[in-house]
Amino acid sequence: MSKDDAPELLLVFLPLSEPKEVIDSIRQQFPTIEVAFVEIPPGTVEITDDVIPSDLLQRATIMTTAFGVIPHPDQTPQLKYLHSFSAGVDHLINHPIFRDTNIRMSTSSGIHGPPIAEWVVMNWLVYSRMYTKILEAKNQQRWLTFKEVRQWEVDDHVGQTVGILGYGSIGRQVARAASGLGMRVLVYTAQPRLTPESKRDTGFIIPGTGDPDGLIPEAWYSGRDKASLHNFLAQGLDHLVVSLPLNTGTTKLIGKEELDVLSAHCNSTSRKPFLTNISRGKVIDQDALLSALQSGALGGAALDVTDPEPLPVGHPLWEQPNVHIGSHMSAFGKRYWERSLEILRLNLTRIHEGKELINEYHR
Numbered sequence: 001m002s003k004d005d006a007p008e009l010l011l012v013f014l015p016l017s018e019p020k021e022v023i024d025s026i027r028q029q030f031p032t033i034e035v036a037f038v039e040i041p042p043g044t045v046e047i048t049d050d051v052i053p054s055d056l057l058q059r060a061t062i063m064t065t066a067f068g069v070i071p072h073p074d075q076t077p078q079l080k081y082l083h084s085f086s087a088g089v090d091h092l093i094n095h096p097i098f099r100d101t102n103i104r105m106s107t108s109s110g111i112h113g114p115p116i117a118e119w120v121v122m123n124w125l126v127y128s129r130m131y132t133k134i135l136e137a138k139n140q141q142r143w144l145t146f147k148e149v150r151q152w153e154v155d156d157h158v159g160q161t162v163g164i165l166g167y168g169s170i171g172r173q174v175a176r177a178a179s180g181l182g183m184r185v186l187v188y189t190a191q192p193r194l195t196p197e198s199k200r201d202t203g204f205i206i207p208g209t210g211d212p213d214g215l216i217p218e219a220w221y222s223g224r225d226k227a228s229l230h231n232f233l234a235q236g237l238d239h240l241v242v243s244l245p246l247n248t249g250t251t252k253l254i255g256k257e258e259l260d261v262l263s264a265h266c267n268s269t270s271r272k273p274f275l276t277n278i279s280r281g282k283v284i285d286q287d288a289l290l291s292a293l294q295s296g297a298l299g300g301a302a303l304d305v306t307d308p309e310p311l312p313v314g315h316p317l318w319e320q321p322n323v324h325i326g327s328h329m330s331a332f333g334k335r336y337w338e339r340s341l342e343i344l345r346l347n348l349t350r351i352h353e354g355k356e357l358i359n360e361y362h363r
Contacts, residue, residue, distance in 0.1 A: 011060040013038040022338040047071040073097050083344045090246045105361045110204030111339035112331040113173030119330035121177050123302035128155050158182035163237040166244035172211035185217050188232045192222040204358050236267040239274050246280035255285040263297040272299035281307030304330040
């Protein structure tokens, strides 16, 4: 990787056993890079010598990080490149290695679409097909009657409209899944996407997923002002999926006003909109969300994320019958780590070739 004479050391640490297949593929493709794997204890919040030997930290030139567990720059004097197992870096921006160094960084954006989109659709179907009632009857060993089911207003998604707020890799896979259900897809981004080039996904794409050319949306809305956002929310949405990064511009972006607009313009005459948040809890004013759920302005919500996390015992959201809470687990799956390490593997080649990294984060 380097043009120096110093040997390269890739240090991978995770709170689980080694994903051997992909680690071995990196070793085989880059025989001049020493690869060290360390299984750290679950719940680790600080890198100390008893977690990772200081010798490895001192020699590491390439490193991965997960769940915000990251060493201090003084511990890693040779570090040149840091790869994050997360899609974003909002949890790292105040860390000295982010703030006080020029170490190159890449993220795992692009790998989260398939599992999160499945989580989104799962929650839609649990809600629309009244699955909790079906499960309750099954646990009671009770065969449901037609009269009971008829009263539930069970529905499918054909012809329903979903608005996707944020159209990165996750939003694009949600759009792909929604399109497969026969839904209309509308999207909203901060910047207008008026050309074919601007609509393309330029990040990491798992083959056969997402919307690489941005062709799925029936309409594409944009803006950074309240009026533009309200115009999007007034398009008769049956579902709103929030898939935005957290920053100063998106904190509490969805509040009482926005939820009122969404509710007032819902397509359905019998059911209010269903909101799904797969971004960060702070993107939504949680008090306003709770009020909308309690008043019936929203039909229901699927919240993979909350504010704070974990959601405290006794919080009113736990008691809402029309709310599904996912404990920030929607992206997890057994192929998560190998997909993230595939980005790292590709980037090692790109560094050798003098190219920009896939998912490179520019400070």
